[in-house]
Every structure is written in structure tokens, then in C-alpha cells.
Amino acid sequence: MRHLILGTFLYLCCAFPSHGEEFDAKRHKMVEEILADITANDRFTLDPTVQAAMGKVERHRFVPGWLAAFAYLNRPLPIGHGQTISQPTIVALMTDLIKVKAGDKVLEIGTGSGYQAAVLAEIVESVYSIEIIEPLEKEAAERLKSLGYGNVKVKLSDGYYGWPEAAPFDAIVVTAASSHVPPPLIKQLKPGGRMVIPLGAQFMTQYLMLVEKRMDGSVTSHQIAPVAFVPLTGKH
Template structure:
């Protein structure tokens, strides 16, 4: 999961600016090929359904206008309010780890730009997404609606407490780092369900964790890879 060099960014910028419009599809395809290769090299081969979702979602629709030329870099990008749109390979790996199926109901904590929600919506039956920052929540909700993602519901709130009215969920993804697994989220996860969450403090090594809830309600956790996410915020 390497970051591009400064020269690579410059070359990409020049080529992308001259190839907006119809060429975005080609850029996206190249990005997905890079993401699939990177994930495979790191021991996380992507399933066809995750690759198809990544191919379909137009990442340039989810970044600020001035960053559109960089949308198909395998790199996180700022979206304002101290938040970022995650690196595509991280989005792909988190989606893969969730093992989402067509009939599943998924909860996302941290809507951000809406990109992860869109990828999940290409696979799941429904996605419920919570964002604590009001301007981002409003922008993401409008963006997802305009792009036709009618199976995504977005609301503003403290994601630590989940969405009890819509629970239980087949899968839960948290896109901000927590110091511990929030108990309300564990409660809202179905038996047999999976949660993917980064754990750790900001500026300290964080790890992506896979949490699985067994049929008897017991919980197992597995450390996956080091990551760097903004902290989970809210009134908790």
C-alpha cells in the first residue's frame, strides 16, 4: 500500500487534466488493477464483486473539484473539516473483509464523502451511514442521492452509538479510529456478522481489526494490517 512519489503525482496530474470526461473510465480501470495487485501482494485477494464495485463507483465524484485530477491515485485525499477520503486499496480491503452479500444490511460509521458507502451499496441490499460533521453529512447525502444510490440512508449523529432503530446489521464498517470497539456497535451486529474497525490513537500505530460475532453471541477479533485513520469523534 505504497504512496506515489512526487514525480508520479506530477505526471499523473498532467495526464489526468488532459483526459477528463470519457477517459475517467480508463483511469478508474487502471486504478482498480493497481488496487487489486496491491491487495493481492499484501495477502488480501479481492473477490470479483468487490472489484466490480470499485470499477463502477466514480471516485472523482466524491472529491473536491480542485482534487478531481488526483481522484484516481491510490492515495487518500482531503475532503475538508480535517477529514479524508480513504486510500482506494484500504476501501477495497475493508469491503472484502466484511464479506458483504447481496441481501445484506450494512452500517457505516463515518460517511465522509460517501465513497465507501457507494462501494458497499453496489454489493449490499441497503447501507445505513452516520456522519458526525453536519456539512459533510449534508454533502454526502445529496451526492449519493444525485448519483442514484437510493439504497443508502445517511444521517448526522455520533457513530459510537450506532443506529439502533435500523439494527441489527449483517456487517459494520468504521472509517475512523477508535480506542476500543464501541459496545453499542457489537450489540447491533447480527450473530454471524462482521465488523471492520481501525483501533488505536491518532499519531500512534493503529491496526485494522476484523471483529466476528459467532452464532452464540461470542466475539473474536483479528489484527489485520497497520493503518492511519482520523479519530472517531463525538460526544461519547
């Protein structure tokens, strides 16, 4: 019986989100964790604007209510329809890698919960986000609107052709899995623009691909493991 009571108590704790200030404190702690994670890898830094955006966006508003208590853990969470909200460290790293700044126009393929779009919207002028799964698109559009992200446009569409009416973009984030990088997206990237794509299974980002379009239109890509792990040690 004692277990039942304890279990019910724990369930209630999880089911009802705690007060706003508590979330603020958790978010603050999360940003510290992200910063520590990312800078542990001496190849990375985290731009203060990205830190500020991560500290501002209320991640608990982007996860299902019953998971709100876990929203500021540095981990991916399920958001239904077989999709996830990415691990905050990965969101921060992706945002940092595309080097966005105020005044930029960014395209996102795969809105999901809308969290990444919100983080971008804190920094850039406008975000165009495309989602392929209808209920997710509706939820994300409503959520972003209610949270006051007026600079994010969401539409239900095939991400392959990008958003030609709004092209070209300073940066593109492709979070939807794809067997290849759609050529139209590369076309819609401004010369000097950057595109980032996470690769790996759900809940497990193995590496990030950063595509850079040079001023002459040619592209190079970088494959970046988020983790500071070298397969070899010592000389060979």
C-alpha cells in the same frame, strides 16, 4: 515567465476535470493497481464483486473539484474538515474483509465523503451511514442522492449507539476514530456478522481490526496489517 505559463497550464489541467472516458480509463487502471497491491500479500484475495464495485464508483465525484484529477491515484485525499477519503486499496480491503453480499444490510460509522458507502451500496441491499460532522453529512447525503444511490441512508448523529431502528446488521464499517469499540455496535451486529475498523493516524492506516461475532454471540478480533511486511525474517 515561462514558468508562470507552465504553472498556470498545470493548474488549469488540475482544476478542470478531464472527460468521463478518461476517468473511466483511470479507474480501470486503479482497480488493476488495487488488485495487484492486495494480492501481492498472499493472505488476501479480492472478491470479484468488490472489484466490480471499485470499478464502478466514480471516486472523482467524491473528492473536492480541485482534486478530481488525482481521484484515481491510489492514495488518500483530503476532503476538508480535517477528514480524508481513504486510500482505494484500504477501501477495497475493508469491503472484502466484511464479506458482504447482495441482500445484506450494512452500517457505516463515519460517512465522510460517502465513497465507502457508495462502494458498499453497489454490492449490498441497504447501507445506513452516520456522520458526526454536519457539513460533511449534508454534502455526502446530497452527493449520494444525486449519484442515484437510493439504497444509502445518511444521518447526522452520534455513531456510538449505531442505528437501532435498522439493526441488526450483517456488517459494520467504523471509519470514525474512537478510543474503543462502542458496545452498542457489537450488539447491533448479527451473529456471524463482521465489523471492520481502520486504526492509525489520518492518511496512514496502520492496521485493520476485524471483529467477528460468532453464532453464540461471543466476539473475536483479527488485527490485519494491509501490507505484507513480516517483522522477522529467518528462523529464531
